[in-house]
Structure formats: C-alpha cells, structure tokens
Amino acid sequence: MDSQRNLLVIGLLVVSFLLWQQWQADKAPKPQPVAVTQTDSSVPQASAASTDVPADQAPMANRQLIKLVSDQLELLVDTQGGDIVDAKLLNHTVAQGSNEPFELLMDKPGRLYIAQSGLIGRDGPDSRTEGRPVYTSAQNEYRLADGQDKLVVPFTWTNADGVTFSKEFTLTRGKYTVGVDYKVTNTSSKPLELQFYGQLKQTIEAPADQQSHAMMASAYRGAAYSTTENRYQKEKFDTIKENNLNVTTAGGWVGMLQHYFVAAWAGEENGKNTLYTRSVSNNQDAIIGLKEPLQSVAAGASASLGATLWVGPKLQDEMATVAKHLDLTVDYGWLWFIAQPLFKLLKFLHSLVGNWGVAIILITLIVRGAMYPLTKAQYTSMAKMRMLQPKLQALRERFGDDRQKMSQGMMELYKQEKVNPLGGCFPILIQMPIFIALYWTLMESVELRHAPFALWLTDLSVKDPFFVLPLLMGATMWWIQKMSPTTVTDPMQQKVMQFMPIIFTFMFLWFPAGLTLYWLVSNIVTICQQTLIYRQLEKKGLHSREKKS
Incomplete structure (x- = not known):
C-alpha cells in the first residue's frame, strides 16, 4: 500500500x-425506551390527588410577563404557572457583529421552546381542576444591581385554605443557572402533599437555522437525560413521538440540546426522581421532564421544593458543577475519551x-x-x-x-x-x-x-x-x-x-x-x-x- x-x-x-453520523441522526432504528407509560399520559387525571404533570391550559386574561435580568440572562416569566417563556443570552449574539442577543428559549408562532415548572400532588397548585395558578409579582421588571451577586425574585399565590406558595427565581452573577424554588408554610390544619416537576417543551420540527448541511455530520438536536445507569442518553424526538419514557433514578437531569447550547433541569442529587417524556399538540411538540419525590408538609411546618435550570452555552467546566455528567451534553460521540x-x-x-x-x-x-x-x-x-x-x-x-x-x-x-x-x-x-x-x-x-x-x-x-x-x-x-x-x-x-x-x-x-x-x-x-x-x-x-x- x-x-x-x-x-x-x-x-x-x-x-x-x-455519512454514518447523518444516517444515525435521520434514519437509524429507534432505541427501545426504558419503560412505557400510559398512552394518554399527556392528559391530567381528574383526581385531586393526581401526580401527573398538567396539560397546557388556555391563558388567563390577567396573566403578565415579568422580566428578570442578570449580567448573563434576560428572562421572561409568565405569571400563569410561573414558566420561563423566553431566555436571551446577553453575552452571545445571533450573528457576529450583531447587537441582538441569542434567544434560546422562546414562545413564538410555530417555534416553541420553554421551561415549565410547578407543584403537583394532592395539594399542588398545578393539579387544580380549575387551572394553573396566576402568581403575583411586586414589579414588572427586576435587574441584578451593580455589586449584587444574586437576584432573588418571588412570585406568590394563595390557595383557598389561606396557604401561600412563594415561587422564587434566583439568578447569580456570571452564571447561566436559574434556581427555581417553592417556599411553602402550611398554615392550614391538615398536611399538604406536594411534588415538584420541571420540564422542557419544544417544537419538534427544527427551525431553518438549526438544520444541518448535507455535506456535514450534524450536531445533535433533541432531548437527553442522565441516570445512575446511563450517564448520558439521547432521546430523539421521533422516539418521544412513539413511546413515553418513565424511569426513576437517584439525581439525574433532563435536557434539550442543540448546536452549542442546552437547557436542562437538574433534580435533587440525593432524591429519587422520575424522568419522563411525552409528545403533545398532535406530535408537534416534545416534552422531557423530571418529577422529584412527593413531600408531605405537616400542619404548621414549612418546606422548600425546587430544582436548578441551566440555560446557556455548553460550557463543560461550569455544567459539571451543576449536575453530574451534565458536561457530557458536549457530545463528542464514542471517542469522547480522546476528544475531552x-x-x-x-x-x-x-x-x-x-x-x-x-x-x-x-x-x-x-x-x-x-x-x-x-x-x-x-x-x-x-x-x-x-x-x-x-x-x-x-x-x-x-x-x-x-x-x-x-x-x-x-x-x-x-x-x-x-x-x-x-x-x-x-x-x-x-x-x-x-x-x-x-x-x-x-x-x-x-x-x-x-x-x-x-x-x-x-x-x-x-x-x-x-x-x-x-x-x-x-x-x-x-x-x-x-x-x-x-x-x-x-x-x-x-x-x-x-x-x-x-x-x-x-x-x-x-x-x-x-x-x-x-x-x-x-x-x-x-x-x-x-x-x-x-x-x-x-x-x-x-x-x-x-x-x-
């Protein structure tokens, strides 16, 4: 030779x-899911004790969008449910030389990508048959001030029994993490049963700027998760259309990936979390999320429930501190041990x-x-x-x-x-x-x-x-x-x-x-x-x- x-x-x-990489992305046989849930899992049960994540509901007239701004992130939070419906990365622009920040999360016609979270369970505000709660906020806009390291913004809602739920968003200087925590003090005479969930919802069809060129191996766009058994597992949108993931693990995370950027929910490291997927809107949108363990809050007691959301570029060193193996979303494929x-x-x-x-x-x-x-x-x-x-x-x-x-x-x-x-x-x-x-x-x-x-x-x-x-x-x-x-x-x-x-x-x-x-x-x-x-x-x-x- x-x-x-x-x-x-x-x-x-x-x-x-x-060519093999492109075939894997487009034509490869779909992997079998870890477990299959009921086919109709996108619809919440009528029971008040349900721990199913609620389906989307029509927006209420009195909802607002509240702006949260740090040195890295600009977020819009919907007061109905407290979902993050828009996220701009202030230090990453759409194009070189442009002043327009890169928009990772958004709620636009035909292009949905949002981070949802809430409390379900028997007494969870998001399990109510009348719809998700509409929180109140003292201001329409919050900004991280000079010399301030953290910005903590509370959203509050009070149920019929007089129990106040405070949903707090924490932004940290220099970080792409968003802390989402519920502070609950049970002022009622009976115990509360609550369960936190965080999920990402995205339009399945890729926008034009994320579609790969035929001459190149494309970067992965889709869902992924991590468990104690699988450090990093892709969950393609086509797989989500056909089967629903339902697996329990200690810790873990779920995320939506695209070239250079990722959004991911990281659950409690020591908790037994349930990871799940489903497709909604007639298979137009895909959801991947996690549910933390059900908690009981005794009468007169207080509790804190929540998780951490990463929304930003794929920075390996920083992501590794947020959740174990989250840095593997920088996908080097099977040669990662050489690429790293x-x-x-x-x-x-x-x-x-x-x-x-x-x-x-x-x-x-x-x-x-x-x-x-x-x-x-x-x-x-x-x-x-x-x-x-x-x-x-x-x-x-x-x-x-x-x-x-x-x-x-x-x-x-x-x-x-x-x-x-x-x-x-x-x-x-x-x-x-x-x-x-x-x-x-x-x-x-x-x-x-x-x-x-x-x-x-x-x-x-x-x-x-x-x-x-x-x-x-x-x-x-x-x-x-x-x-x-x-x-x-x-x-x-x-x-x-x-x-x-x-x-x-x-x-x-x-x-x-x-x-x-x-x-x-x-x-x-x-x-x-x-x-x-x-x-x-x-x-x-x-x-x-x-x-x-």
Whole structure:
C-alpha cells in the first residue's frame, strides 16, 4: 500500500464517518425506551390527588410577563404557572457583529421552546381542576444591581385554605443557572402533599437555522437525560413521538440540546426522581421532564421544593458543577475519551496565545508531531513494499491464477525481506480515531463560535466566506498526491486518486473554517514530514531504489 492508497483510505473513512453520523441522526432504528407509560399520559387525571404533570391550559386574561435580568440572562416569566417563556443570552449574539442577543428559549408562532415548572400532588397548585395558578409579582421588571451577586425574585399565590406558595427565581452573577424554588408554610390544619416537576417543551420540527448541511455530520438536536445507569442518553424526538419514557433514578437531569447550547433541569442529587417524556399538540411538540419525590408538609411546618435550570452555552467546566455528567451534553460521540483531553489541551493553548485559530494550529502541530513515529513507520513500510513490486510481479507470472501458491509465495517473500504488508495500514488505523476526535472537538466547542482568527476569517465556526482555506487545502492535498510515487496501474484507481483532491475541496467548502484550518495545517505538516522521511530513506538507499523500481 502506498501513500496515495492511504490517502484514499483516509478519505473514504472520513466520508463514511460523516455519512454514518447523518444516517444515525435521520434514519437509524429507534432505541427501545426504558419503560412505557400510559398512552394518554399527556392528559391530567381528574383526581385531586393526581401526580401527573398538567396539560397546557388556555391563558388567563390577567396573566403578565415579568422580566428578570442578570449580567448573563434576560428572562421572561409568565405569571400563569410561573414558566420561563423566553431566555436571551446577553453575552452571545445571533450573528457576529450583531447587537441582538441569542434567544434560546422562546414562545413564538410555530417555534416553541420553554421551561415549565410547578407543584403537583394532592395539594399542588398545578393539579387544580380549575387551572394553573396566576402568581403575583411586586414589579414588572427586576435587574441584578451593580455589586449584587444574586437576584432573588418571588412570585406568590394563595390557595383557598389561606396557604401561600412563594415561587422564587434566583439568578447569580456570571452564571447561566436559574434556581427555581417553592417556599411553602402550611398554615392550614391538615398536611399538604406536594411534588415538584420541571420540564422542557419544544417544537419538534427544527427551525431553518438549526438544520444541518448535507455535506456535514450534524450536531445533535433533541432531548437527553442522565441516570445512575446511563450517564448520558439521547432521546430523539421521533422516539418521544412513539413511546413515553418513565424511569426513576437517584439525581439525574433532563435536557434539550442543540448546536452549542442546552437547557436542562437538574433534580435533587440525593432524591429519587422520575424522568419522563411525552409528545403533545398532535406530535408537534416534545416534552422531557423530571418529577422529584412527593413531600408531605405537616400542619404548621414549612418546606422548600425546587430544582436548578441551566440555560446557556455548553460550557463543560461550569455544567459539571451543576449536575453530574451534565458536561457530557458536549457530545463528542464514542471517542469522547480522546476528544475531552484534546479539548483541554486546546483550551490551555488558547490561554497561552489568546487566539483560537493559533491554538488550532498549535494543537495540529502537537498531534501530528506526536504521531510522527507512526508516520515514519508508515512511509518506511510503503517504501519497502514498493521495492518488492518486481519480485511480487514475478510471483504473479510464475503462479498465475493459483491463489494458494501465490499467497504462500508472498508470505515467504515478506518473511525473507522482513516486511510487514500491513505496516502501512496500521498507523492509519491508529491515527483515524485521533483525527475524528479532533473533528468533534472543533465541531462541538462553543468557544469557537464567533471566534476570529485573522484577516477575513472572523468566525471559525462558519465556512470561509471566500473559500480560501478549502482551496488551499485542496492544493496541498494535490501536492501530497503529486510528490508521492505510486505503483498503481489500474486506470479506475488512478482516476479516483486524481479526483480525491477535488472531492475533498468541494466537501470542505461548507465546513467550519476552524476544521478546514486544522486540515490545511495537517496537510502542510504531512508535506514537511514526507519530505524529511523521504530524504532519510534516500540516505538508506530505500527511496532511491524504490523509485528506480
């Protein structure tokens, strides 16, 4: 196997990987759910003791939207039920150069994505047959003041027995977490039975700006959850349409994921929480949520029930402090154990140079440098194999169509010449997981979103606007092919080899600039390493004899 065949193998593996990822996202068989609930679980039971999460109800005329603003988040809270119906990320814009903040949660026609929460159970305000409560708020807008670390906003409602429920939202400076807590003092003469739930509801059909390009493996958009048995489990929208999840776990979280951003409810770490899904609105919307254990509040006693909501970018270090394994929503796939160290190295390099593009160049140099012994072994094995081509041809002429004798003769020849026929393939098999892991590291890192590099490259997370990097990548790929001698004589294989740089150039036109920059630098390193290795082989007489053969 020579370098051109290796190039073809890499190309086919990469393209196959991307196609497989897309197939998984669109066509893969649906996994079986952990457990199935009743088909009609989206409709609340008529019983006052029901612990089913209530279905949506028509909005009441006296409801309001209350604005909560911190240094990171701008939220709108609906006084009916106390749901968060809009969330803007103040330090992340819709587009580079824009002053419009990125809107993660929203309640718009045809595009719903909200965070709901409430109290159910026999005495839960959200289990009432007459509808969810309408809370009162002292102000229409609350802002985190300068020098203030936390903003705590109470919403209150009093039931027919005179029991006041205070639903408090806590925003913290520098954080993307929202604390949602109920403070209840039982002033009645009987115990209260209450159960907290938090859920995310989203329109299933992806908006245009979140639909993937056919030439790329798409980032996952859908639901996910974590249990003690499954640290990170995706729950696709198609699965939610067909079956309802119902599983109990200690701790855990539920979330809705998209490229770079996530919203997630994290339950009490020591509590036995129930995680569930369902589809509503004639399968137009999907819900994933959690219910905490049922609590009894004795007469005259007080209780606090609640959970933490993360609504923001996929920041691994910060999410890991909110809930166990929440950082796994940065989805590196099955090569996460390679991708996570690569990402930490990338962050460290960025802390040194202050530019993500330069950090990508440095990590490419480090990875390719670390793999240099494998690259050298690969080219050395290729050179030795090409030296044997005349002898292999003689064996073919000698044994003709007798495959058994031909195979035996080849093995004896390899043994005599001390050549491993798989020596050129093995290094590629080791390198490919690293290449793919680095691909997903760059693909999933929100830090690269709107991150500039230099000159016209102002955003490493989108394609090169002038296609300079893809064209340079294709040129370097052609140069690698040009400088690599070959013994391929089959016309079809030769044509495939010739078109590989063109195919890759076209494919990379749509890749994020950061990924294309990595591949371009990798090609340049390959050219340098190949030149160096060939010179060393020439000194040993391998490369020169190989070219003469």
